[in-house]
Amino acid sequence: MSRWDFVGRRDELNRLLSAVGGPAGRGLLFSGSAGVGKSRLLREGIANLPTDRYAIWSVSASATTAALPFGGLVQVLPAEQPQGLSPAGILRWAVDLLQEQAAGRPIVLAIDDAHLLDPPSAALVHLIARAENTTVIGTLRNGEQIPLPIRALWTDDLVDLVELAPLGPAETTGLLAAILGGPVDAGTADRLFRLSAGNPLLLRELVLAASGGDELSRTYGIWKWTGRLELAPSLTDLIDTRIGQLTPGVRAVVELVAFGEPLGLHLLQRAVDPADVETAEERGLITVIHDDRRLNVRLAHPLYGEVMRRQCPVSRTRRLQATLAELLEQVGKRRRDDVLRVAVWRLDSGTAQDPGLLLDAAAQAFGRYDVPLATRLARAALEAEGGSDAAELLATILMFGDRPDEAIQVLDSVAGVITDDQRRSRWLTVRGMVSYWGLSRESTVEEIAASVAGLTDPADQARGRAFEAIMRLHGLDTGAALRLAQAVLDRPAAPVAARELARCTVAHLQAAQGQYRRSATAIARVQAEAARWRGDMPYLQLAMELARGTRLALSGDLAGIDAIVADEFADLAGAGDFRLGTGYLAILQAYAARLRGHSDDALKTSLGACAVLATSRVYAGLAHAERAQAAALRGDATHAAEAMAEADRTHAPGMAVLYPWLEQARGAVHAAAGDLPAATKHLSALADRLREDGFAGHELLVLLDLVRFGQAAAPVGPTCTDGGRRTVAQRLTELSERVDGTLPPLVARYARAAVDGGPTELLAVADGFAARDLVVYAAEATATALHHAGRGRAAATGPARERLADLLRRCDVVDTPALRLLRPTLSEREWEIARLAAEGATSRAIGERLYLSSRTVENHLQRVYSKLGVAGRAELRAALRSMPGQEGTGPA
Ligand SMILES: Nc1ncnc2c1ncn2[C@@H]1O[C@H](COP(=O)(O)OP(=O)(O)OP(=O)(O)O)[C@@H](O)[C@H]1O
Ligand SMILES: [Mg+2]
Numbered sequence: 108m109s110r111w112d113f114v115g116r117r118d119e120l121n122r123l124l125s126a127v128g129g130p131a132g133r134g135l136l137f138s139g140s141a142g143v144g145k146s147r148l149l150r151e152g153i154a155n156l157p158t159d160r161y162a163i164w165s166v167s168a169s170a171t172t173a174a175l176p177f178g179g180l181v182q183v184l185p186a187e188q189p190q191g192l193s194p195a196g197i198l199r200w201a202v203d204l205l206q207e208q209a210a211g212r213p214i215v216l217a218i219d220d221a222h223l224l225d226p227p228s229a230a231l232v233h234l235i236a237r238a239e240n241t242t243v244i245g246t247l248r249n250g251e252q253i254p255l256p257i258r259a260l261w262t263d264d265l266v267d268l269v270e271l272a273p274l275g276p277a278e279t280t281g282l283l284a285a286i287l288g289g290p291v292d293a294g295t296a297d298r299l300f301r302l303s304a305g306n307p308l309l310l311r312e313l314v315l316a317a318s319g320g321d322e323l324s325r326t327y328g329i330w331k332w333t334g335r336l337e338l339a340p341s342l343t344d345l346i347d348t349r350i351g352q353l354t355p356g357v358r359a360v361v362e363l364v365a366f367g368e369p370l371g372l373h374l375l376q377r378a379v380d381p382a383d384v385e386t387a388e389e390r391g392l393i394t395v396i397h398d399d400r401r402l403n404v405r406l407a408h409p410l411y412g413e414v415m416r417r418q419c420p421v422s423r424t425r426r427l428q429a430t431l432a433e434l435l436e437q438v439g440k441r442r443r444d445d446v447l448r449v450a451v452w453r454l455d456s457g458t459a460q461d462p463g464l465l466l467d468a469a470a471q472a473f474g475r476y477d478v479p480l481a482t483r484l485a486r487a488a489l490e491a492e493g494g495s496d497a498a499e500l501l502a503t504i505l506m507f508g509d510r511p512d513e514a515i516q517v518l519d520s521v522a523g524v525i526t527d528d529q530r531r532s533r534w535l536t537v538r539g540m541v542s543y544w545g546l547s548r549e550s551t552v553e554e555i556a557a558s559v560a561g562l563t564d565p566a567d568q569a570r571g572r573a574f575e576a577i578m579r580l581h582g583l584d585t586g587a588a589l590r591l592a593q594a595v596l597d598r599p600a601a602p603v604a605a606r607e608l609a610r611c612t613v614a615h616l617q618a619a620q621g622q623y624r625r626s627a628t629a630i631a632r633v634q635a636e637a638a639r640w641r642g643d644m645p646y647l648q649l650a651m652e653l654a655r656g657t658r659l660a661l662s663g664d665l666a667g668i669d670a671i672v673a674d675e676f677a678d679l680a681g682a683g684d685f686r687l688g689t690g691y692l693a694i695l696q697a698y699a700a701r702l703r704g705h706s707d708d709a710l711k712t713s714l715g716a717c718a719v720l721a722t723s724r725v726y727a728g729l730a731h732a733e734r735a736q737a738a739a740l741r742g743d744a745t746h747a748a749e750a751m752a753e754a755d756r757t758h759a760p761g762m763a764v765l766y767p768w769l770e771q772a773r774g775a776v777h778a779a780a781g782d783l784p785a786a787t788k789h790l791s792a793l794a795d796r797l798r799e800d801g802f803a804g805h806e807l808l809v810l811l812d813l814v815r816f817g818q819a820a821a822p823v824g825p826t827c828t829d830g831g832r833r834t835v836a837q838r839l840t841e842l843s844e845r846v847d848g849t850l851p852p853l854v855a856r857y858a859r860a861a862v863d864g865g866p867t868e869l870l871a872v873a874d875g876f877a878a879r880d881l882v883v884y885a886a887e888a889t890a891t892a893l894h895h896a897g898r899g900r901a902a903a904t905g906p907a908r909e910r911l912a913d914l915l916r917r918c919d920v921v922d923t924p925a926l927r928l929l930r931p932t933l934s935e936r937e938w939e940i941a942r943l944a945a946e947g948a949t950s951r952a953i954g955e956r957l958y959l960s961s962r963t964v965e966n967h968l969q970r971v972y973s974k975l976g977v978a979g980r981a982e983l984r985a986a987l988r989s990m991p992g993q994e995g996t997g998p999a
Pocket of ligand 2: 145146147219220246409
């Protein structure tokens with residue numbers, strides 16, 4: 108049965124075309140039940156687009172492509188993907204590539220059955236959709252599970268989601284005529300409309316079922332159906348029956364395609380009789396399409412595959428998958444993708460015996476960050492006698508997925524079969540990594556040190572030393588860490604991965620010490636070498652992220668944090684099983700939100716980080732500390748204390764290098780509980796410790812907290828030669844010359860201004876913070892300025908109040924000691940009157956409303972003005988708005 112003309116659907120088609128060409132800039136997804144005509148509508152829409160004006164990519168996801176990472180976008184992405192990219196790196200590479208090929212034309216990405224996209228493809232589609240010049244159009248079948256990045260397309264307003272309704276009676280009649288190639292008798296059209304309920308696929312299957320016998324006949328050119336069917340059969344029943352009636356040859360064709368689509372025509376023809384392929388095509392069961400220079404065979408409709416796969420007994424399914432693997436192996440695996448496909452078929456058919464193939468495929472799946480598939484493949488490789496190479500890869504994957512116990516088991520299972528030194532050194536380091544970070548065994552450092560001494564090859568030794576160095580750093584033995592890392596960097600024989608790991612160690616230390624420029628240069632270098640280390644040592648990524656994140660957080664570079672969060676797509680990367688990386692990014696994201704005063708977001712994101720890292724000992728303490736900070740910012744002392752206790756419980760001694768973050772949070776928790784003396788005492792002691800450890804970057808932030816708590820003039824540090832101690836402000840001035848960047852001088856200036864109490868200077872500092880998006884600090888500096896001004900002349904604070912109100916408007920709930928300074932002690936009644944007056948009510952109106960005389964109202968207002976330090980009604984509104992927790996509009 109040949110393809111018939113497209114019928115009806117004018118409005119939908121127009122809507123699709125205007126989504127692409129219109130000014131709205133939003134794409135369109137059609138959802139609807141199986142067979143209602145979504146795919147056909149999409150095809151028709153694409154066919155109507157001018158190919159010279161748009162760069163159009165059209166893909167259809169299917170159950171078989173869903174099993175492979177980027178399987179859904181094979182038709183779009185080149186077969187060869189660059190090696191050594193991070194998950195985000197791969198996505199970025201793909202986006203850049205499409206943009207390049209589009210050569211300035213607007214991009215249209217059409218996706219049929221977007222619910223069947225594999226996770227990496229779904230993430231990529233979302234990313235593409237975000238680009239300015241791109242429109243995503245596509246279809247979704249109702250009732251199916253939808254990948255999160257696809258769902259996010261409409262929650263992020265990148266596309267509209269429209270339900271595609273069944274055809275109406277007139278359209279159904281038209282379609283019948285199109286299918287049959289001639290007009291249809293009115294009664295027949297009516298009955299078939301009722302039976303099909305306007306579902307084109309059902310209609311087509313009904314006609315196909317009828318056309319076998321003599322119930323469907325043509326008289327004087329008019330088609331008439333005399334079948335007896337009263338109740339509509341289900342679509343799958345009809346397809347079931349039709350497929351059940353296929354000859355064995357044709358059936359074999361449909362089966363192979365059902366398990367292997369898209370399947371090269373040349374491959375298919377090797378396995379079956381070409382005549383049967385033709386028959387299957389004629390019967391409308393399969394279609395042959397051109398993509399990427401080869402002729403591929405796909406099912407004509409996904410339901411055929413669903414029915415076929417369901418009908419197929421397990422033993423036969425496995426035989427078919429083995430056949431498919433053999434076919435592809437016979438013709439030679441031409442694309443990198445083919446390795447993965449063959450391996451998955453081998454795995455599914457229980458014929459996975461070639462460890463080399465499985466290992467290769469596992470590495471590929473891992474390289475595309477499909478952790479579940481990579482795990483399966485690597486495990487199969489190990490079972491197929493893949494030895495220590497397989498064990499190493501599997502252990503690494505398990506470690507990334509936060510399953511260290513299993514990782515150790517895997518490694519120990521091959522301990523006896525390792526014979527050469529090189530493998531031994533790799534095994535030692537991977538096992539060391541799992542044991543130190545995964546299982547928190549601090550003794551690992553000494554074990555590694557001892558076994559490295561026994562290695563003879565300098566390259567192997569360098570590898571071991573690089574691990575020892577970073578373990579020592581994390582365990583806070585910074586002197587030894589630096590010496591070891593430096594030694595690795597100085598050694599020409601050191602493998603790239605070892606050298607870059609050592610560089611991360613140095614870069615992390617530099618960040619903590621406030622040497623941000625050198626740290627940034629080092630990290631840029633590590634990143635530039637990624638292609639050379641990622642395959643060898645994928646976990647180096649985590650060391651790099653920690654070093655980079657430490658620098659960005661300490662230097663208050665919120666834009667930098669935004670950039671990596673956007674770059675690494677923390678939310679999308681979550682689609683994979685990448686707990687450690689995702690969790691750490693979420694902590695950074697929460698940190699940036701907190702400093703901006705977005706306390707809702709900070710709390711939500713840090714809670715998310717805690718959840719992701721629940722079982723990990725690497726960053727859990729850090730995540731809870733960040734949560735404590737977010738709660739403290741909101742003035743929620745109970746939550747803050749609970750989170751701090753959890754941070755202490757989960758913090759691993761092996762990550763001692765993170766202590767400054769935890770201890771800084773403890774200061775905030777004391778302050779949130781209203782115990783400023785305890786906060787001050789704690790933070791002063793912390794500043795001393797940081798100074799001894801040489802962590803100037805951290806020290807600066809802790810001293811900043813002391814300033815925020817009104818302690819700029821308090822003494823810190825040891826007694827100097829002149830017999831006195833430095834003040835917080837003086838120490839900050841010292842640090843501002845030692846710590847890189849523009850934040851330290853600003854902080855030092857803040858401290859001096861806080862000591863002097865000069866409102867103008869404080870306001871200038873506030874502007875400096877605001878310019879860096881450090882909104883909480885800006886608001887606090889402004890509040891401090893107002894506080895000082897309040898002691899002196901009450902006038903001229905209007906503009907400052909306006910500014911504070913603006914800053915607080917940019918925040919969610921924030922309640923910190925500096926902001927609390929401003930909270931005047933107004934009585935309930937005074938609040939009530941102040942709010943009404945701020946809204947513009949006259950004293951008389953207020954009096955009438957509250958049953959008071961105008962004079963009493965006036966008296967109250969005078970008291971309010973003097974408490975708030977404002978001159979009159981005109982300034983009242985801004986004054987109220989500048990008070991945390993007070994909207995200043997209307998009675999609460
Ligand atoms: N407006 C139309 N004009 C002509 N034929 C149509 C029309 N709509 C659908 N068809 C035909 O009906 C059949 C089913 O439609 P289609 O494959 O588009 O369904 P679908 O909604 O994509 O189903 P699924 O959810 O199972 O993918 C196809 O053979 C298609 O060509
Ligand atoms: Mg479809």
